[in-house]
Amino acid sequence: MTGSLLLQSLVLGILLGGLYALLAAGLTLYFGVMRVVMIAHAAFLVLAAYLAWDVNTRFGIDPLLSLVVTVPLFFGVGVALQRLLISRLRPASLTMMSVLLTFAIALAIEGTLGFFYTGVQRRIQLGYSGASFEVFGARIAVVKLIAFGLAAVALLALWLVLTRTRFGTALRATIQHPEAARLVGVDTDRTAAYGFGLGLATAAVGGTALSLDATIYPSLHWHWIGPLMAIIVVGGLGSIPGAAIAAMVLGIGQGLLQLPMGTTWAQTVFYIALFATLMLRPQGFFGGRLAQRF
Amino acid sequence: MRNVSRTLALAVGTIAVLVVPFVAPNAYILSAAVVVLSYAVLATSWNVMGGLTGYISLGHAAWFGLGAYGTALLVTRAGMPSFLALALAGVIVAAIALPIGIAALRVRGASFVIVSIALVLVLLLVFQSWGEFTGGSNGLVVPRPFPDLLRPEHHLVFYYLFAALLAVVLVVWWAFDRSRFGLALKAVREDEDKAQSLGVPTFAYKLVAYTVSAMFTGLGGGLYGLWFGDLDPIFQFSILVGSYMVLMALLGGVRHLFGPLLGAVVVGVAIEYFKMEFGDTQFHLIATGLLLGVVVLFMPDGVIPAVSGLVDRFRPQRSSIREVTADEVLDRDRVPETPEPTEARR
Numbered sequence: 001m002t003g004s005l006l007l008q009s010l011v012l013g014i015l016l017g018g019l020y021a022l023l024a025a026g027l028t029l030y031f032g033v034m035r036v037v038m039i040a041h042a043a044f045l046v047l048a049a050y051l052a053w054d055v056n057t058r059f060g061i062d063p064l065l066s067l068v069v070t071v072p073l074f075f076g077v078g079v080a081l082q083r084l085l086i087s088r089l090r091p092a093s094l095t096m097m098s099v100l101l102t103f104a105i106a107l108a109i110e111g112t113l114g115f116f117y118t119g120v121q122r123r124i125q126l127g128y129s130g131a132s133f134e135v136f137g138a139r140i141a142v143v144k145l146i147a148f149g150l151a152a153v154a155l156l157a158l159w160l161v162l163t164r165t166r167f168g169t170a171l172r173a174t175i176q177h178p179e180a181a182r183l184v185g186v187d188t189d190r191t192a193a194y195g196f197g198l199g200l201a202t203a204a205v206g207g208t209a210l211s212l213d214a215t216i217y218p219s220l221h222w223h224w225i226g227p228l229m230a231i232i233v234v235g236g237l238g239s240i241p242g243a244a245i246a247a248m249v250l251g252i253g254q255g256l257l258q259l260p261m262g263t264t265w266a267q268t269v270f271y272i273a274l275f276a277t278l279m280l281r282p283q284g285f286f287g288g289r290l291a292q293r294f
Numbered sequence: 295m296r297n298v299s300r301t302l303a304l305a306v307g308t309i310a311v312l313v314v315p316f317v318a319p320n321a322y323i324l325s326a327a328v329v330v331l332s333y334a335v336l337a338t339s340w341n342v343m344g345g346l347t348g349y350i351s352l353g354h355a356a357w358f359g360l361g362a363y364g365t366a367l368l369v370t371r372a373g374m375p376s377f378l379a380l381a382l383a384g385v386i387v388a389a390i391a392l393p394i395g396i397a398a399l400r401v402r403g404a405s406f407v408i409v410s411i412a413l414v415l416v417l418l419l420v421f422q423s424w425g426e427f428t429g430g431s432n433g434l435v436v437p438r439p440f441p442d443l444l445r446p447e448h449h450l451v452f453y454y455l456f457a458a459l460l461a462v463v464l465v466v467w468w469a470f471d472r473s474r475f476g477l478a479l480k481a482v483r484e485d486e487d488k489a490q491s492l493g494v495p496t497f498a499y500k501l502v503a504y505t506v507s508a509m510f511t512g513l514g515g516g517l518y519g520l521w522f523g524d525l526d527p528i529f530q531f532s533i534l535v536g537s538y539m540v541l542m543a544l545l546g547g548v549r550h551l552f553g554p555l556l557g558a559v560v561v562g563v564a565i566e567y568f569k570m571e572f573g574d575t576q577f578h579l580i581a582t583g584l585l586l587g588v589v590v591l592f593m594p595d596g597v598i599p600a601v602s603g604l605v606d607r608f609r610p611q612r613s614s615i616r617e618v619t620a621d622e623v624l625d626r627d628r629v630p631e632t633p634e635p636t637e638a639r640r
């Protein structure tokens with residue numbers, strides 16, 4: 001194994017890990033504000049990718065521009081989903097039933113995508129699709145770098161919103177202690193709805209980033225949901241730093257294992273990590289004791 | 295009185311199941327009936343775990359697929375007789391479910407669901423990639439156990455085999471439901487922490503329920519493999535099959551012996567119909583999604599309680615003077631299903 005090949009897969013792993021981190025952060029956000037495990041996150045990811053593809057093929061404009069529409073759209077859909085569906089579930093069985101409800105949403109989205117776009121595999125052709133440059137012998141595709149940059153910018157924006165705005169403070173208060181947050185005057189219902197919207201907005205960014213470089217088809221979301229779910233369990237349900245670190249570590253692990261094992265078998269690293277985590281530390285590496293109970 | 299009507303209903307139901315093949319107009323309807331019965335076996339097996347303990351596994355398709363592939367591989371690679379292979383596959387599935395259960399049952403609720411989904415996805419990955427052993431995406435042909443039977447007769451034999459397996463699973467669920475063991479499992483469903491503090495060995499009991507549930511799902515899968523004769527990882531390890539089991543059990547009612555069976559008849563017939571009418575579109579996915587959403591939102595306890603509640607309205611009330619009895623008030627104010635620990639309440 002040559003050094004440059006190793007560097008190459010390391011770089012690919014980091015680029016992939018960034019995208020995983022963005023999407024896992026969204027999943028963690030839902031769990032934090034609502035105790036909801038959002039199975040449909042990956043389906044919305046694929047939906048955003050399809051919208052980006054559509055914008056590109058129909059109007060011939062850059063898929064990145066579709067973000068102007070999809071981010072606010074997904075935010076609104078997220079708020080509506082939380083307000084109209086998820087908040088209707090009984091509090092006692094919320095966690096369990098939310099899994100089934102979002103699973104149902106995922107199926108409906110996959111079916112709708114199949115209905116409108118058929119099962120044909122799609123790929124965006126861009127002027128810079130084939131472009132790449134070399135760093136110390138490692139070849140990096142421009143589209144992968146753009147996707148990573150998009151993920152990094154979105155994560156940074158998410159972090160700034162969470163730590164620098166009044167809404168972010170209210171959201172973090174709602175996550176930490178909803179009763180206390182209500183006592184000091186936070187409208188936790190509205191905050192939870194906006195938090196849900198924020199999480200779904202990350203799916204819009206992630207989906208657009210994905211569309212630059214991947215072949216998309218309606219059932220693609222099953223391919224993503226496993227690794228993403230594994231990441232949030234390994235990181236500890238509800239912990240955003242935990243999700244980000246687990247995403248990076250597992251993304252790099254996948255990248256490195258692709259050399260000796262091939263792309264398909266490298267996927268198993270997520271599941272091995274998941275089952276190992278359960279045996280060693282069921283609450284995940286950054287989750288509190290609470291994480292084990294959900 | 296109640297007992298008599300119950301026995302009568304059971305007898306009528308049994309006879310109805312037994313005569314279906316004789317009123318089925320053609321082989322296609324008969325094969326659809328076999329599919330519905332196999333769904334009933336799966337949903338009832340799922341309910342051994344899901345209904346009694348409240349642990350919702352979206353990944354029981356893993357056991358379905360392992361049972362099917364286990365049986366098929368034992369027949370094709372080891373040259374075993376079909377039904378010996380089926381029994382052995384059931385044992386193997388139980389042996390695999392035990393360590394997986396030890397890992398998966400260390401977490402509750404949503405984490406458990408995530409693990410169950412991950413199980414199906416990783417098995418799909420393994421069975422697709424490990425082509426030289428499992429046949430990979432090319433599929434695996436299972437030799438038919440009765441090679442000289444014609445197609446309709448083949449369906450007929452398997453219809454009764456599935457009916458027999460269903461009867462066994464129903465008896466197992468019923469026996470669990472009435473036993474101390476089942477009581478302990480239901481205590482886990484209502485309040486796991488309290489059950490644990492009262493000295494119920496919750497982990498061991500959950501593990502037993504999980505393993506039994508997995509084994510019967512595996513047997514259902516193995517029988518399906520012998521009947522259908524052609525396996526493909528995409529269909530055997532499908533999240534969709536796992537979600538059908540949950541949907542059927544929830545729709546009928548997880549707290550009732552015949553709930554999953556009822557759900558399997560309703561959903562199974564719907565699935566077969568949708569596949570026949572809209573087979574080439576993705577419409578069945580939308581329909582399944584919508585149905586699951588409606589069940590979760592509007593009748594999480596299932597059809598049986600919803601309907602019996604409706605029937606009770608028109609019955610003469612048992613309470614005479616008071617509008618509601620003290621028991622009913624208690625029942626009404628009770629928090630339904632498992633109360634979460636206090637820190638979880640929003």
